[in-house]
Amino acid sequence: MNSKYINYAIGTLVFLVSLIVGLQTVQPSVPFWDCGEFIASAYGMQVPHPPGTPFFLILGRIFAMLPIDLNIGLKVNMISVVSSAFAILFLYLIVVKLINNARKISQNENSLFENILTFISAAIGALSLSFSDTFWFNAVEAEVYALATFLMAFAVYLVLVWFEKAEEEGSDRYIYFIAYLMGLSTGVHLMSLLAIPSIIMLIYFKKYITDEKILKQSGYFLLIHSVLLLGIAIALWTTFTNTVAPSLDEYRATDKRFIFIFLGISVVFIGVFFKKLFNKNSIYFPIVFGGLGLVLVYPIIVKYVPNVLQAVGTDNSFIDIFIFTLFFVATIGGSFWAKKKGLELVRVLLLSFAFVLIGFTTYTMIIIRANQNTPINLNNPKTFNGFMSYLNREQYGEAPVFRRRYSAEPMHQEMYTKYSSDFDFFVNYQFQHMVTRYLLFNYIGRESTEQDTGIDFNQLWGIPFLLGLLGIYWHFRKDWKMASVFMLLFMMLGYIMAIYFNSQEPQPRERDYFYVGAYFVFSIWVGLGVRGLIEMIQDVKQLSKSYKVLAISTAIAAFILVPVNMFIKNYPSHDRSNNYLPWDYAYNLLQSVAPNAILFTNGDNDTFPLWYLQDVEGIRRDVRIANLSLLNTPWYIDQLKNQSPYGAMKVKFALTDDEIAQLSPSRWEEITVSIDVPKELNLDSNSLNDAKIEKIKSGNEIKTSKNTNSVWEKVDKIVWKMKPTLNYGTIQAVRAQDIAVLDIVKSFNWERPIYFSVTCADDARIGMDNYMKMEGLAYRLVPERSENDLIFIDEPIMKAQLFDSNPEEYSANYRPGLKFRGLSDESVFFNSSEMRLVQNYRNSFIRLALYYLYVEKNNEMVTKTLDKMEHYIPRKRIELDYRLLFDVAGIYRQVGNYNKYNEISKEIEKLAWKMIETNPNNLTNTYNPYRLLFEIYENTNQYEKALKVVDKLEKLIPGDQTVDGLRKKFTALKNNE
Numbered sequence: 004m005n006s007k008y009i010n011y012a013i014g015t016l017v018f019l020v021s022l023i024v025g026l027q028t029v030q031p032s033v034p035f036w037d038c039g040e041f042i043a044s045a046y047g048m049q050v051p052h053p054p055g056t057p058f059f060l061i062l063g064r065i066f067a068m069l070p071i072d073l074n075i076g077l078k079v080n081m082i083s084v085v086s087s088a089f090a091i092l093f094l095y096l097i098v099v100k101l102i103n104n105a106r107k108i109s110q111n112e113n114s115l116f117e118n119i120l121t122f123i124s125a126a127i128g129a130l131s132l133s134f135s136d137t138f139w140f141n142a143v144e145a146e147v148y149a150l151a152t153f154l155m156a157f158a159v160y161l162v163l164v165w166f167e168k169a170e171e172e173g174s175d176r177y178i179y180f181i182a183y184l185m186g187l188s189t190g191v192h193l194m195s196l197l198a199i200p201s202i203i204m205l206i207y208f209k210k211y212i213t214d215e216k217i218l219k220q221s222g223y224f225l226l227i228h229s230v231l232l233l234g235i236a237i238a239l240w241t242t243f244t245n246t247v248a249p250s251l252d253e254y255r256a257t258d259k260r261f262i263f264i265f266l267g268i269s270v271v272f273i274g275v276f277f278k279k280l281f282n283k284n285s286i287y288f289p290i291v292f293g294g295l296g297l298v299l300v301y302p303i304i305v306k307y308v309p310n311v312l313q314a315v316g317t318d319n320s321f322i323d324i325f326i327f328t329l330f331f332v333a334t335i336g337g338s339f340w341a342k343k344k345g346l347e348l349v350r351v352l353l354l355s356f357a358f359v360l361i362g363f364t365t366y367t368m369i370i371i372r373a374n375q376n377t378p379i380n381l382n383n384p385k386t387f388n389g390f391m392s393y394l395n396r397e398q399y400g401e402a403p404v405f406r407r408r409y410s411a412e413p414m415h416q417e418m419y420t421k422y423s424s425d426f427d428f429f430v431n432y433q434f435q436h437m438v439t440r441y442l443l444f445n446y447i448g449r450e451s452t453e454q455d456t457g458i459d460f461n462q463l464w465g466i467p468f469l470l471g472l473l474g475i476y477w478h479f480r481k482d483w484k485m486a487s488v489f490m491l492l493f494m495m496l497g498y499i500m501a502i503y504f505n506s507q508e509p510q511p512r513e514r515d516y517f518y519v520g521a522y523f524v525f526s527i528w529v530g531l532g533v534r535g536l537i538e539m540i541q542d543v544k545q546l547s548k549s550y551k552v553l554a555i556s557t558a559i560a561a562f563i564l565v566p567v568n569m570f571i572k573n574y575p576s577h578d579r580s581n582n583y584l585p586w587d588y589a590y591n592l593l594q595s596v597a598p599n600a601i602l603f604t605n606g607d608n609d610t611f612p613l614w615y616l617q618d619v620e621g622i623r624r625d626v627r628i629a630n631l632s633l634l635n636t637p638w639y640i641d642q643l644k645n646q647s648p649y650g651a652m653k654v655k656f657a658l659t660d661d662e663i664a665q666l667s668p669s670r671w672e673e674i675t676v677s678i679d680v681p682k683e684l685n686l687d688s689n690s691l692n693d694a695k696i697e698k699i700k701s702g703n704e705i706k707t708s709k710n711t712n713s714v715w716e717k718v719d720k721i722v723w724k725m726k727p728t729l730n731y732g733t734i735q736a737v738r739a740q741d742i743a744v745l746d747i748v749k750s751f752n753w754e755r756p757i758y759f760s761v762t763c764a765d766d767a768r769i770g771m772d773n774y775m776k777m778e779g780l781a782y783r784l785v786p787e788r789s790e791n792d793l794i795f796i797d798e799p800i801m802k803a804q805l806f807d808s809n810p811e812e813y814s815a816n817y818r819p820g821l822k823f824r825g826l827s828d829e830s831v832f833f834n835s836s837e838m839r840l841v842q843n844y845r846n847s848f849i850r851l852a853l854y855y856l857y858v859e860k861n862n863e864m865v866t867k868t869l870d871k872m873e874h875y876i877p878r879k880r881i882e883l884d885y886r887l888l889f890d891v892a893g894i895y896r897q898v899g900n901y902n903k904y905n906e907i908s909k910e911i912e913k914l915a916w917k918m919i920e921t922n923p924n925n926l927t928n929t930y931n932p933y934r935l936l937f938e939i940y941e942n943t944n945q946y947e948k949a950l951k952v953v954d955k956l957e958k959l960i961p962g963d964q965t966v967d968g969l970r971k972k973f974t975a976l977k978n979n980e
Contacts, residue, residue: 035607496520
């Protein structure tokens with residue numbers, strides 16, 4: 004049988020396996036995080052967050068229009084499924100080429116048996132990526148990383164094809180295609196561009212290296228040079244021991260200092276070894292040219308070309324287009340001139356530049372659609388001036404290159420005391436925690452989906468990781484030049500990118516998806532490692548007679564222990580086929596607010612899925628979503644004030660457009676704010692019959708208040724203290740978002756409802772907590788005051804939200820009734836962040852139960868509410884925090900439901916004893932295990948057990964009077980039984 008057809012067959016099989024698994028496990032609708040924004044932006048050709056993903060959006064629009072009866076979210080998710088399968092196919096083909104190249108035997112020269120071993124090794128490497136934690140996660144949702152990985156994989160494969168055919172006429176077409184792919188990549192994610200240095204390095208090796216001895220020698224010098232620079236960086240980082248964030252001027256000065264020192268050292272080093280390093284066979288030349296190639300695309304094409312257009316055209320679209328066309332024509336003309344003059348290299352460079360420009364033109368979509376004032380129009384890049392701000396990500400501020408700790412954000416302040424220096428932070432957090440740990444997640448195993456979780460060796464037993472290390476060794480031993488190319492690619496996509504990102508602690512989520520390109524390279528080495536292991540067996544003379552049997556056995560064992568085992572271990576946590584939580588949560592939050600409401604949201608997960616529902620599925624388009632993070636930007640406030648997407652009401656502001664344009668954090672001292680309440684709002688509505696509740700549910704009645712026990716009061720004006728939310732040393736300030744929220748509240752005149760999502764931080768409500776009444780998953784600003792937020796709810800609406808949950812009934816208009824699909828289904832996996840989000844549902848149930856307990860004193864409804872919570876969200880399915888579980892048990896006991904109390908108490912008892920075994924010194928926490936056990940044993944008359952807890956405490960803190968008192972108490976209770 005022809006080896007070529009077997010190669011194609013196995014490659015096709017690898018592709019189909021990856022595709023089918025992706026189809027089986029893909030999210031059926033909108034996922035959390037950026038996906039909702041991307042899907043909505045693709046569907047309506049809108050403008051997502053900087054620096055934009057226009058090519059991804061164009062593909063998304065095409066997928067959304069496919070004549071298939073599927074949810075739009077699922078259709079756009081399919082981009083990642085298909086892209087991932089093709090990336091796996093190209094990884095397989097790359098490994099085959101690298102093995103044949105390393106063994107210096109063409110596929111035609113090999114025996115069929117050896118070729119099959121190569122194909123199986125490549126399949127193992129490819130599937131090790133397909134079933135890895137990070138890649139699989141990216142493959143089943145509408146994010147850019149799967150498509151970016153595919154474009155990078157395609158480019159790397161093409162350069163290997165070129166490498167084989169470089170001497171053939173017309174081989175330059177592969178380079179032009181690669182350039183075009185890099186241009187397209189700018190419209191997806193800049194990760195793909197990091198392959199450029201490795202691609203140029205390989206081209207240089209093939210075309211210009213004539214003396215490998217000099218090349219290798221210069222490689223050693225490069226290593227010494229790199230270690231020298233790293234040593235200097237470490238020495239400087241060690242001196243940065245500040246306990247407060249550096250100022251903008253300070254870290255800019257540090258960057259200049261680093262660059263000056265690095266350039267000085269490099270000039271001296273190269274000058275000393277000039278003859279050895281400055282010749283065409285030196286490895287320095289491909290490294291430098293590769294860096295220049297990357298700079299040519301980013302930032303020159305991506306940033307500086309638009310900047311020139313903006314400077315010359317001054318935001319005149321006609322002039323801008325004319326200049327760009329002239330520039331492009333000049334590039335093409337220059338290539339013809341170079342061909343005529345016999346300057347082949349110049350011709351290739353100019354044409355490659357032209358093809359990158361063609362790919363980059365997908366960005367015209369951003370400006371075109373921004374001028375259509377689409378509902379999602381982040382940064383509003385209508386002009387080239389705005390477009391430059393968009394491309395430069397000015398919304399996110401500036402970050403230093405060399406200072407490792409720099410953030411002045413309150414949430415980042417702890418890292419200045421947690422780490423002794425910038426070097427300590429770099430090594431332990433940025434290097435180990437944010438890069439190495441992620442690599443080990445994928446090839447050794449992950450403990451859980453909890454953020455900042457550790458490595459679990461029992462998952463994959465480290466076998467894929469060890470094979471990858473073996474692959475690196477085997478590759479360098481067999482073909483060190485090609486191995487160097489892929490090592491550079493791995494470093495660029497991994498550790499060097501981590502240095503550039505300069506992530507601060509903490510992060511809102513795990514960032515392993517940033518480095519999926521590095522895992523692509525490591526899986527190549529996994530495939531090489533399998534082939535290297537087989538070759539090592541072949542090299543042992545004593546095993547030569549059994550070589551074929553051992554080789555097949557090794558290949559089978561590797562296949563079972565790597566892709567099969569990875570599939571088995573990772574499948575449960577990566578199967579999203581029935582996970583509708585993001586869709587339902589977005590729907591539930593939108594249906595928690597009355598018609599024409601303004602809804603303040605906190606972050607990605609309570610904003611982007613809501614955009615998807617409004618823009619794509621037309622649900623609750625009357626609601627104006629005001630994302631608090633974006634309220635720090637003038638363009639977003641301007642859009643809320645002056646635009647009315649889908650006919651929704653504009654948001655009133657007292658601030659003028661000019662004042663909005665200048666809005667920024669401001670110095671602030673605590674002030675008292677008051678807003679009058681119109682008399683017509685203070686109507687008595689204590690008697691709420693069934694007919695009225697139906698009006699509430701249908702949206703015809705939005706003003707409710709039920710307060711039979713006067714636990715809150717109606718007011719003629721709401722009054723609160725607005726405190727600073729920022730601290731810059733001794734200077735106190737508020738954020739732009741705080742000023743915007745205050746202006747909205749002062750301007751709305753009670754003409755429309757204002758809500759805050761339950762996920763909003765306390766300081767986001769600018770001190771108005773006493774006037775926030777819960778109505779599902781949102782707090783409504785009301786003309787009533789309560790000192791007890793736990794029972795400050797609108798009972799008719801809360802009851803309708805939590806008890807009228809029909810999974811088959813959905814409404815585009817206001818209709819209370821939360822959805823809880825899949826929360827009791829054990830086949831549906833929820834990661835830790837999703838489970839935390841589900842606790843917001845429980846919080847609503849518990850507050851309603853507390854209302855019935857303390858306000859209406861309706862014990863029957865307390866039990867029904869808590870039972871309903873357990874029905875929809877069983878704690879055996881989604882864990883309930885032991886502290887909250889303890890409180891729930893206490894509520895059951897208060898209403899006389901001792902069976903439920905005893906049932907839950909037994910669970911808490913086991914947890915408490917485990918906590919004591921793990922951390923016996925946990926004595927001061929309000930919910931410390933000793934306190935829980937004492938209360939349970941006292942309530943259930945188990946005094947003998949209580950005395951055993953006392954024994955534990957006496958050993959821990961002998962002679963303590965409190966412990967003596969507990970012994971006397973429980974001894975007396977025991978004697979009085």
